[in-house]
Amino acid sequence: MDNVSGALTSLYRRCGYGRFRMSKFEEYGLYSEHRAFLPSAGMITFTDTDGRLMALKPDVTLSIVRGSRDGVRSKYCYNESVFRTVNGRFTEVEQAGLEYIGDPDPVCLSEVLLLAYLSLRRISNTCVLDVSDLRILTAAAKRADVSDFGLFVKRIGQKNLSGALQLCRNGCAEKLVGGLLGAPSEPAEAEKLLYSLSDGEEWDGTVGSFFRVVRAVDGCRFDISVVNDPDYYSGLVMQGYVEGVPAAVLSGGEYGNLMKKMGKNNSAAGFAVYLDRLGGKSEPAFEPDRTVFYGKDDDPSAVIGSIRRALEEGGSVMSVPVKEDD
Amino acid sequence: MDDRRILNLALPKGRLGEDVCAALSDAGYCAAQSDGDGRKLIFDGDGIRYFWVKPSDVPVYVERGAADLGVCGSDILLESEPDVYELADLHRGVCRIAVAAKKGFRDDPGKTLCVATKFKNVARKYFDSAGRQTDIIKLNGSIELAPILGLSDVIVDIVETGATLRDNGLEVIADVVPVSARLIANKSAYKFKTDLIKALQAAIQTVTER
Structure with a gap:
């Protein structure tokens, strides 16, 4: 795990993201007001010596946003443990990620996407970074006259076309929603298809600004089913996968709505890498450059001498006791 | 065969699973065979490995990535809300x-x-x-x-x-x-076996939507 998390933090710092360090706990009120932003509602709480209710930190972004100042652009990266309820049990989850605070322009958004893609590549060469834009989905829902936007977003996230169409009251929905869900993943082809679904300048403008950001980063793919919570996210959203890990290992996007909810006047973007989901992918199996075998009668100083030489030469080494009957 | 070219499909034991097998067979896939007493749980055929599992366990196998695809009733999906793609209504088990x-x-x-x-x-x-x-x-x-x-x-x-x-x-x-049977997919598997999954989805939908 240290192997990957250290490399990711180093990557972000080389792009000007300063290390953000936090204490392990914060006032419960910060999180209770924004429970929906957290992947799980469960928190570990306790009472501080002055009577305040505290929580072991279940999230990093909320803390960074709370400390941000309007009108000040800041770039932070982190590698922190957060504490959540997972499958009904309190769990420590390690996350690395970054946040760009302060109305990210297209270049900044592309930079966030690039770092997300490079983060996935650092974990595995067989990876996918899927991106979408909630403004496109919101515009489509409006055109389709959707009866329940929250449920519509959920069904789009499941690639459940028939379920999504059940919520549409406009006859144009089948072509529009079916087109979006069936759009090619290659960004240039997807852009062409989305323009073909246009109903005017507003749609074209949203599609154009989204693909301008996405086209700048080789390796991104379009997928309208990437949907993070629209109460918090406001535009570009992303999810990253690596082969062999069954769930997304990276998630994020532009979270202007969260900023608004927290009383901030600017937007922000970022992502988190869920290091706990990587399992064996986070660190290669240990393969020593040299193996030192020893028996019970061997002189320890001779064995230690071999180990020391290997380490001083910069290699790796493992000592292995040999059983009598081997 | 390379594991990346094999689809792992979790099927619900019982009548619904048998119906889906028949649909897959009609769609041109070499569908799983039941061995009568239901003791054999894995079958291979035509690049697909079929698992027979308890119906309520299908979403668990798929969400956790043990199976790339699965078939289960929408009742089970509504109850357990797994984080999976719900690719098609198979119009079976209505x-x-x-x-x-x-x-x-x-x-x-x-x-x-x-x-x-x-x-x-x-x-x-x-x-x-x-x-x-x-x-x-x-x-x-x-x-x-x-x-x-x-x-x-x-x-x-x-x-x-x-x-x-x-x-x-x-x-x-x-x-x-x-309620009806749904074809579900693991989100990560869908990213890396897209062509195989889309082909099976299209084939089975052709049969089940007739």
């Missing part, structure tokens, strides 16, 4: 979840309604949306017994023809949601 009670039952809104069900989450959401206070009892089988023995006022259960309810002196008092 039925509904409904509220049923003893014939002549009259609901008293002034009292907490006692509900027996194996679909706790579906029942809670349904009655919450109606603003009805409930005491929900989770049962795992023979749900129809609950109102007969006075364990509950009503039940929330799968209803296909209504014959079981009638045989036990019960009747449907409200429909909750229609």
Whole structure:
């Protein structure tokens, strides 16, 4: 795990993201007001010596946003443990990620996407970074006259076309929603298809600004089913996968709505890498450059001498006791 | 064969699984064979590895990535809300979840309604949306017994023809949601086996939408 998390933090710092360090706990009120932003509602709480209710930190972004100042652009990266309820049990989850605070322009958004893609590549060469834009989905829902936007977003996230169409009251929905869900993943082809679904300048403008950001980063793919919570996210959203890990290992996007909810006047973007989901992918199996075998009668100083030489030469080494009957 | 070219498909044991096998066979896939006594759980054929699993476990196998694809009833998806793609309605195993009670039952809104069900989450959401206070009892089988023995006022259960309810002196008092079999996919597997999954989805939809 240290192997990957250290490399990711180093990557972000080389792009000007300063290390953000936090204490392990914060006032419960910060999180209770924004429970929906957290992947799980469960928190570990306790009472501080002055009577305040505290929580072991279940999230990093909320803390960074709370400390941000309007009108000040800041770039932070982190590698922190957060504490959540997972499958009904309190769990420590390690996350690395970054946040760009302060109305990210297209270049900044592309930079966030690039770092997300490079983060996935650092974990595995067989990876996918899927991106979408909630403004496109919101515009489509409006055109389709959707009866329940929250449920519509959920069904789009499941690639459940028939379920999504059940919520549409406009006859144009089948072509529009079916087109979006069936759009090619290659960004240039997807852009062409989305323009073909246009109903005017507003749609074209949203599609154009989204693909301008996405086209700048080789390796991104379009997928309208990437949907993070629209109460918090406001535009570009992303999810990253690596082969062999069954769930997304990276998630994020532009979270202007969260900023608004927290009383901030600017937007922000970022992502988190869920290091706990990587399992064996986070660190290669240990393969020593040299193996030192020893028996019970061997002189320890001779064995230690071999180990020391290997380490001083910069290699790796493992000592292995040999059983009598081997 | 390279594991990346093999699709792992979790099928529900029982009639629904057999129906889906027949549909896959019609769609040109070498479908899984049941070995009669149901002891053999894995079959290989035409680049697909089939697993026979308990119906309620299908989403677990798929969400956790042990299976790339699975077939299960939408009732199970509504109850467990797994983080998977729901790719197609297979129009098999069509039925509904409904509220049923003893014939002549009259609901008293002034009292907490006692509900027996194996679909706790579906029942809670349904009655919450109606603003009805409930005491929900989770049962795992023979749900129809609950109102007969006075364990509950009503039940929330799968209803296909209504014959079981009638045989036990019960009747449907409200429909909750229609149910049918769905093709589901693991989100990560979908990213890396897209062509294989889309081909199987298209083939089986061609058959099931006839």
